[in-house]
Amino acid sequence: MGQMAASLAHELRNPLGSMDLYCSLLHKDLVDQPSSRELLEKVQQGIRLLDGIIRNCLQFSRDIRLRPEHIEDIEPFLDDVVESARLGTGCKDVVVSIEVAPGSLYADRSALSQIVNNLVRNAFEAAGEKAGGEVVISAGPTDICYRIIVSDNGPGISEELLPNVFEPFVTAKRQGTGLGLSVVHTLVAAHRGQVSINSALGKGTSVTVEFPDEFLETGTD
Ligand SMILES: Nc1ncnc2c1ncn2[C@@H]1O[C@H](COP(=O)(O)OP(=O)(O)OP(=O)(O)O)[C@@H](O)[C@H]1O
Ligand SMILES: [Mg+2]
Known part of the structure; x- marks a missing residue:
């Protein structure tokens, strides 16, 4: 199957x-x-x-095969993801800021694209719910990892839903499959990284993804 x-x-x-x-x-x-x-x-x-x-x-539905590489400049990559999310969600009025600090990231390009796409799309869908919606994406190295944070000032996530959002098929959207964050979790874990989510009802949501500088194992996780 x-x-x-x-x-x-x-x-x-x-x-x-x-x-x-x-x-x-x-x-x-x-x-x-x-x-x-x-x-x-x-x-x-x-x-x-x-x-x-x-x-x-x-x-x-498939095993993960990563081909990680050093990605030097992720800004053009983030610009593309934002354009695609804007078009894909139809949220034309959301204001986006992208802050990238110099430094390289070790990741599989296709997996990275899928991780960031899902996070940015969720952020657009949340921020697009009201006038004055904003999305902030920041990326850059820390002492021990490379960190990407995607934040929005959308409606936030309820306390009941929050512990379950990384489970597959958990969705509060009419058109959602609930696979987005579970795929993000799986792909980040395959990079030996971490993903965490903070949310406050009525204020917004922030998702942090951390990639270790280098990881040895590739292949199925
Ligand atoms: N930035 C966010 N702001 C508010 N709620 C969010 C945000 N990100 C995720 N959620 C909540 O978590 C649920 C699960 O998100 P997930 O991305 O896994 O699935 P989905 O967006 O519903 O569907 P899909 O991503 O498959 O289109 C969402 O339905 C939504 O309720
Ligand atoms: Mg989603």
């Missing part, structure tokens, strides 16, 4: 990737037709949402 899910997910992601690309090309052509552009953005939002769900399902 796991193998079938993995190959189905792979087959589904390819046409979605093409559709996303064609939408981007068409978006450029429609520069003087804002209402058509808006419809196209909705289509692309659906495509990104589906791709995120399939990607998390794929991760959930």
